[in-house]
Amino acid sequence: MTAVSEIRFDVLTIFPGMFAGPLDQSIMGRAQASGLVSVHVHDLRDWTHDRHRTVDDAPFGGGPGMVMRPGPLFEAIEAVQPLAEPRATVIFMSPQGRRLDRALVEELASHPRLILICGRYEGVDERVLEHAVDMEVSIGDFVVSGGELPAMVVIDAVSRRIPGVLGSEGSLEEESFDEGLLEYPQYTRPAEFRGWSVPEILLSGHHAEIAKWRRRLRILRTRLRRPDLLALARLTPQERVWLDSQPLEAAQPSALDGTETSRVD
Numbered sequence: 698m699t700a701v702s703e704i705r706f707d708v709l710t711i712f713p714g715m716f717a718g719p720l721d722q723s724i725m726g727r728a729q730a731s732g733l734v735s736v737h738v739h740d741l742r743d744w745t746h747d748r749h750r751t752v753d754d755a756p757f758g759g760g761p762g763m764v765m766r767p768g769p770l771f772e773a774i775e776a777v778q779p780l781a782e783p784r785a786t787v788i789f790m791s792p793q794g795r796r797l798d799r800a801l802v803e804e805l806a807s808h809p810r811l812i813l814i815c816g817r818y819e820g821v822d823e824r825v826l827e828h829a830v831d832m833e834v835s836i837g838d839f840v841v842s843g844g845e846l847p848a849m850v851v852i853d854a855v856s857r858r859i860p861g862v863l864g865s866e867g868s869l870e871e872e873s874f875d876e877g878l879l880e881y882p883q884y885t886r887p888a889e890f891r892g893w894s895v896p897e898i899l900l901s902g903h904h905a906e907i908a909k910w911r912r913r914l915r916i917l918r919t920r921l922r923r924p925d926l927l928a929l930a931r932l933t934p935q936e937r938v939w940l941d942s943q944p945l946e947a948a949q950p951s952a953l954d955g956t957e958t959s960r961v962d
């Protein structure tokens with residue numbers, strides 16, 4: 698799926714102050730400064746009409762906690778949609794949603810506009826989900842206190858897929874989950890640290906050999922840590938045959954290179 702060249706996020710939340718820090722720094726800060734990504738955070742309380750700016754109410758049928766009222770959410774979506782073109786895909790952050798993974802991140806990065814709704818309390822009135830939301834997205838099988846952190850995870854992960862957001866385009870290639878594989882192990886100076894050396898091959902200057910070593914480590918590491926990914930990974934038939942001949946311990950970087958390292962206990 699092809700990523701768009703620019704993306705706009707509109708976030709609906711009762712805690713707009715949570716977004717500034719994480720999104721203003723580093724890669725996300727630069728992405729916004731360059732105009733490739735824009736993030737507009739809206740306070741849901743702007744669409745309440747009572748003196749206390751109430752966004753929640755008790756659940757019909759009883760039970761614990763509070764539920765976000767449909768009114769402010771519908772009005773917010775209706776007010777934010779016309780702020781830009783084209784129509785945004787409306788996403789509700791929810792532990793009941795489709796679980797975020799590499800494929801979903803790529804799919805979302807093909808949309809030029811996303812509205813992200815952050816739930817609080819026990820969640821939102823079901824009519825919002827049925828009649829105003831296109832997709833529910835979860836960041837994993839656990840519950841956090843609100844949709845703000847999940848929305849920031851979506852914004853960050855999706856923005857990385859927009860061309861130009863990462864400093865060098867190359868950083869996307871061979872990153873974990875590219876081709877269904879995890880990334881290879883990385884080292885930097887010094888070449889020897891506390892008696893442990895860097896795998897010799899990496900100091901050899903033989904680029905083709907290094908590429909081969911890295912590819913093998915990616916495959917071995919994925920088998921060891923994420924066999925579920927390996928089943929779908931893009932391996933050549935030769936690589937599959939090679940892999941079958943390798944013991945599980947081969948995923949330890951030193952095993953493929955001859956340099957033995959010992960662990961600190």
Ligand code: SAH
Nearest residue numbers: 790791792816820835836840841843844847
């Ligand atoms: N009672 C709800 C959870 C409410 S948590 C339930 O059991 O399904 C409050 C809000 O946090 C949710 O409405 C959602 O917007 C957000 N949230 C919590 N966990 C999440 C997750 N894993 N992924 C995305 N959003 C989540």
